[in-house]
Amino acid sequence: MDFSYTPEQIEIKDLAMKFAKNEMMPKAQEFDSKAEMPFQILEKAWSLGLVNTCIPTEFGGNGFSAIDSMIITEALAYGCMGMNTAIMANDLALLPIVLGGSLEQKKKFLTPFTEKYKIAAFCLTEPSNGSDAGGIKTSIKEDGDDVIINGNKMWITNAGYADLFVLYGTTDSSLKHKAITAVVIEKGTAGIEIGKKEDKMGHRCSDTRAVTFNNVRVSKSNIIGGLNKGWGIAMKTLDHSRPMVAASAVGGAQCALDHAIKYAKERVQFNVPISQHQAIQFMIADMAMKTEASRLLVHKAAWLLDNQLSNTQLASYAKAFAADSCMQIATDAVQVFGGYGYSKEYPVEKIMRDAKLIQLYEGTSQIQRLVIAKEIFTR
């Protein structure tokens, strides 16, 4: 049992935090209000190795452990949760290839992401299927050496600029989970229609769109793990991605907490800084406690992964607890700031808007509880 970071992890954290504070934070408000992808910042993050942390060394990646990835994600989300979503969405899309792809697929699809800044999009959710992912309707039909894809995907992060789409569809929607199939679709393939950019509450600089696939034909060699093997890959992906999303919640929470502490020391009411009022102290104490508890859950979920142990339950603990805590902490940070907190002139209102999404994507907080209960009662 050891809670300390290795010297390398300290350096990784320092670099990621330095990047978050120097490059992301000063621009977070601007890109949030413009609702534009900050390509220069994303590309710079990529050039420093902060993007695509899931790619193994054999394919040009840095060979990070799951815990390393969590440290990086937390720091980047500290800088801006929206920008981090654009970064994290790459991992989400590439993870199915990392976890379920063949050697040829890994070489073909992962390595280019280490040579140049490229963007990937993960396409699972549909207009009528979110939490009920097993019920997706996008069809994948065999046609000789190819498959033909038809269907609509919704809330697809990075969709407008993606070089690569990793799509989940079904070969027979009546078979539910047993027919889910994951397939890689490269940009420019005929039949991909990108929808208009969604005007969102938070994470406004990340690009979210609907994507329609009209008779999109790709080679069977693009199918990850074989026909009808997609569900298992999706579940494995979630074991990795949920702690990562939870880590981003920790970053957002820590940022809101730090802002609140700083402001509480400066703001004077009744002749003393409000940090001397017990009402504020108790709020800050709760915020600090929940942030650290979230972080520990994230680290344990990642530690289990690094030790090849099952982490499904812990991943859901981390995701639900960290997301719900982040929402609470961001809301309380606004409370500490009072009226100023409600203004866009101060940073905490954005964090509050950004925090909400963490409770929704990658499995809502309610779905996490379903997963946890299922693990408790069926094992």
Place this chain on the structure above:
Amino acid sequence: MNIYVCVKQVPDTETKIIPNADGTFIETGSIKWIMNPYDEFAVEQALLVQAANAGSTVTVLRVGSVKDTEALRTAMAMGADDAFLVEAADNLDSYSIAKALKGAISKSGKNPDLILTGKQAIDDDCLQVPQILATMLDIPSVSVVVEYSGSTTDIVVKREIEGGALEVYGVKLPAMIACNKGINTPRYASLPGIMKAKKKPLVVLSLAEVSVVESDRRVKYSHFQLPPEKPSGKKFDATDSAKMGGVVKEVVGLLRTEAKVI
């Protein structure tokens, strides 16, 4: 070219500095150490000179405690080739540090063509190690340098002087150049760089190995204490014109007797 960079590890600028229990130094237990920001400019300049002169090497040197090696690791993660650390207490004086650095250069087995460092360390602000080391090595030195150009034998540097003007120096190498903010923009140590730095050589030397002895110490710290707390300011009510004369008299009196400025 054999390029050397002297770096110091200093407390993070956000650290709250307090004297230790017996007042012999500052409390170092909870300090987060970073590379002295001016030294980051020196590391970056060394890497730029290296890139412009094929076959050059960049060696980083540091004198200080072995417990944290942040500054050297960061420099190697940025791209420096190897590092020497002379293990010593953090409260060594400038003369001993310069002598230790000279010893480390000699232990490295190469003759320096260029030595770079920051113009000052942001913790003790002594501003003298570059000049003492240059004197010991009998090479020219220029400090507060904001522009650098030149070949492997001759360089031109510009340094800032009072009033924002620049002095221009032509310098024959080997030389010591102490960098100021503005000379370049230090790169980030990339994650692949951090991973690679793990495999780069870091040689640890003792003070004895670089021939620094206790009698080399020119300055001994006798005591550390916080400055006295600033008393709160006085307010004078001069809104009532009838009482203004009295208020002015009181202020003048206090400036004489209490503040002792007139």
